Amino acid sequence: MTQPEVFAAAEQCVDAVLDRVGKRIVLGLPLGIGKANQFANALYTRAEQDEEISLTIYTALTLERPSGGSELQRRFVQPLLDRLYSDYQDLAYNQARRKGLLPKNVEVCEFFMQPGSFLSNPTAQQSYVSANYTHVPRDLLDRGVNVIAQMVSPAGDDSGDLSLSSNPDLTLPLLAQARERDYSHIVMVGEVNPRLPFVGGDARVRDSLFDFLLRGESCEREIFPAPNPPVRLTDYALAFHIAGVIKDGGTLQIGIGALGDAICHVLNLRQVENADYRDILQSLHEDRDHQLSQLPLELDRFEKGLYGASEMVPEGFLHLRRSGVMTREVFADATLQKLLNENACAPVVTEELLLALRDAGRIQCPLTEADTGFLQRAGIVDPSYSWRGHRFLDKHGELEECDLHSRAGRQKLLGSQEGKKLPGGTWLHGGFYLGSSAMYEALRQMPESEMAGINMTAIDYINELQKGRALKIAQRQYARFVNSAMMVTLNGAVVSDGLEDAQVVSGVGGQYNFVAQAHELPGARSVIAVASTRHTGGRVRSNIVWQYPHCTIPRHLRDMVVTEYGIADLRGKTDRDVIVAMLCIADSRFQAELLDKAKSAGKVESDYTIPEAFCNNTPERIHAVFAQGHRRRLLPYYPLGTDLTREEAQLAVALKAVKEEGRKIWELWPILRKGLMACKSSAPEYRDVHACLERMAFGTSDTFEHRLEAYVVAGALVRFVDTNRPLGEVADARGIRANLPEA
Known part of the structure; x- marks a missing residue:
């Protein structure tokens, strides 16, 4: 070479x-x-x-x-x-x-x-x-x-x-x-x-x-860090609904961003704070009569665990591994994987495993040379043996029959491997990773035995079924492919990558691949997550729209759509039923207008009314659910931690909210008033506000424009940073934070 x-x-x-x-x-x-x-x-x-x-x-x-x-x-x-x-x-x-x-x-x-x-x-x-x-x-x-x-x-x-x-x-x-x-x-x-x-x-x-x-x-340079963004309560509401359709023993794909962080945190709650998880999910769940989805809520802890098959490896998967959620391992042989799925054998090298493989037709008796190679690569047959025409040559130079009929023969074949955990298990297949500095450090410090369960590989292995279809079907039980969208039409078409004037926001990436894959894999589902509304120029707009001139995922691939108000199961439904389901998870401020358009188009009967259970889809209801008891204490702004300092973490929340509120002075007046009061007060409750203003170097601001900006920032901190929610793990002034916490 x-x-x-x-x-x-x-x-x-x-x-x-x-x-x-x-x-x-x-x-x-x-x-x-x-x-x-x-x-x-x-x-x-x-x-x-x-x-x-x-x-x-x-x-x-x-x-x-x-x-x-x-x-x-x-x-x-x-x-x-x-x-x-x-x-x-x-x-x-x-x-x-x-x-x-x-x-x-x-x-x-x-x-x-x-x-x-x-x-x-x-x-x-x-x-x-x-x-x-x-x-x-x-x-x-x-x-x-x-x-x-x-x-x-x-x-x-x-x-x-x-x-x-x-x-x-x-x-x-x-x-x-x-x-x-x-x-x-x-x-x-x-x-x-x-x-x-x-x-x-x-x-x-x-x-x-x-x-x-x-x-x-x-x-020799530091790797580009992508600090984890703050997670809104809307993201958490979406995450609870999504966690409620993820089956134990299944497969998970999610992406980077606040929603992915929220999903991983909620799955962790499901595992370690199960009573609270159940309580919050059932409080959010309005579809108690199963009008929108027939799927039962998944409420129990994970016993079998999840396996990750995700083009993007999010930092949250490392947290789920530590908390005992992402523990299901898959193996590189379809027959072996099916036997494990069916509990016909355990992932331990035993006589029963040999017999199960024989009974399934994966190996013959006596063993062929190909059988021997497979079993040794799989870590089942003693590696010291070499095949010699239906016999084994052992390390002592003696020939043994390749016999599975007798117990003594089987034990001889297993040799030093008997009783060991089946090697070669993979708990995560990924295509690429990107994350915070803590994620990179966790990967650098990961023990070799743990790293062996991660296989970063070709994207066509993750994103499609064309090659190795039988193996992927066996591995990807109950797959849930979770992807975000910007908008979804009432007919179920998904807008994720571009705008109506052909401006590209991001790209298709693997979203289409995962949606198509979900329709082919037995038991799999595509989950499109979209916040029901967005703030643009100080106005609230609906992300559930009647129609849009551009789409990323066509409506014939519609499956499951989730907003903070619930899940609409669209697979196999008529246009009328799809539209009705989408209306039920839209923000109630926009339901009437959307329903009128559907009626005008003749897609919904003229006397249809949205069920009362779905007529209170408002941010106030979501906030009220999370305000009960100690729930907000369970929902940190940065559930996976952040490379930001305490002040920066608070400022990131406040500045994002200011951007959404608008830019005109009259739009910001309520924030300005709160900020003026906070800036002039020395009360203990404003200590964090003053620390954040110092971080923004407003202490030396002496122009009218800079003072106004300081008041806006202070007001946003008072109004939008919820002191009942913890920040999560933050960095110190040097940007250093602890390793990923143990569960």
Whole structure:
């Protein structure tokens, strides 16, 4: 095997790549944190200087340090840049693209953009590629990709191996498809960063996979942190409804963000605070007569546990693993997995396991050479044996019959493996990960035995059933694929990635894949989560709409839709029943208008009325449910912790609320009044407010404009930060917080 050429300087690596492939480069960069930033920036700079270079960059989810668009945002963001992002090098192409300054010889195409970050940016909007996640390797090959540049992690042993770590998702299937096509050689560039967690499984590769490696101090940087956002009570209401349809012994997929954090926290409550979980869920549940969904509420603790099969590995899965929720392991053989599902055997190496495999027809008696190889790879037959024509040659050089008929024969076959836990179990298959600094540290510190249960792998393994269908069906029992949406029509079409004027908010990603998969897997369900309303320009608007000119998921794939007011089970229902169910989970302020449109279109009978149980869908009802007893104490703003300090965590809640309230002075007047009172008071209850104002450097503000801004921030802290809810684990002034808490 050819060893990679190693460089200490990115510019030298660029020279080598240009010498190898010429001046026409189609560069594939992984999405999220897996990009080789140092190499990409050096190559982009070279293309800026040499217009003969034709550079196309194909990627997704380009991360960038937060910036302050307003004075308030700048005051909040600047200390974060100094503390969390001082070691991160932004991608030069992204900064140029944002300013519309990309040179003519450079094109940047993304199939998924950081949500909302490039609205009304012509360069980014025109170069967006709408594609299913699993189709990206094909599209890259069709475009002529000839260079892949990826951040990798070095093994801690002397093997020289590397880990694709956060991003085997597209690299593995791309290389596999290239081999199938007999595609010309793709130059592989690895940027070695020891701070990137080393993840084994399919992500572990030989260094010979790469043509060039970039090593050195310039590459040894902290991984881009994505601080966990604050979780609203609306998110928690959604999470309780969703947790109520997740079956013990099932499979879970969720994404990053406040809703994913809320779901993981509520599942944890279901496990460790079960009485409170039951109490809150039943208080929120208005569909007691099963008018909208026939599924029973899942109320019990997890005995069998959950298995994760998620393109995005959220930080919450690590918490669920610690609390004993994410414990179901799957194995890489369909027959073995079916036997475990049916409780025909336990995941322990025993005679009963051998007999169950024989009775199921997976192995023969006497064992064939193929049977022997399978059993030894599965950790069932003693690894010291070698097959010799229906006999075993043991470590002493003696021949033994490959006999399953007698107990003595079976015990001889099992040898040193008997009684051991069946090895090779996987509790989490993932495509990529992105999270807080605490998540990265938890992965870096994870014991090897625990890390062995995580398999970061190709995205087509996670997101579709085409390859290995029988195995995936056996593994993915009772799958629940949870995805967020911006809007849903009354007919069940889902809007998740773009707006009516064709502006792209983010991308399709894997959402379509998971929805389609849910319709094919026995017992699986697609769960689309959407808050019933949103605040825009100081106005409340419904996210349940009559119609919309764009959709991400067409209505013929409608399944389950969840708002904070309940679950609408749409699968297999008529248009009329779908519309009626959607009306029942819409905000009551908009139900009458939506119902009138449905009646006008002849889709609902003219005398239909929404059942009384669903006519009180208001934020006040949700808040009243959570206000009872000690419930709010169970619902922290940051259930998984946060990289923010205490003051920053409070400010993040307040500033988000201010943005939703509006920008006109008369819209903010009630907040201003509260803020003026808080600023002028020295009462103990305003101690946190003054600490937050100091964090925002308002102590030296002497202009009228700055004083108004201080009053707005203070008022928002008083009005929107609920002191009855804990913040959760926060960072200290240095940005350090403890490891993930034990349950």
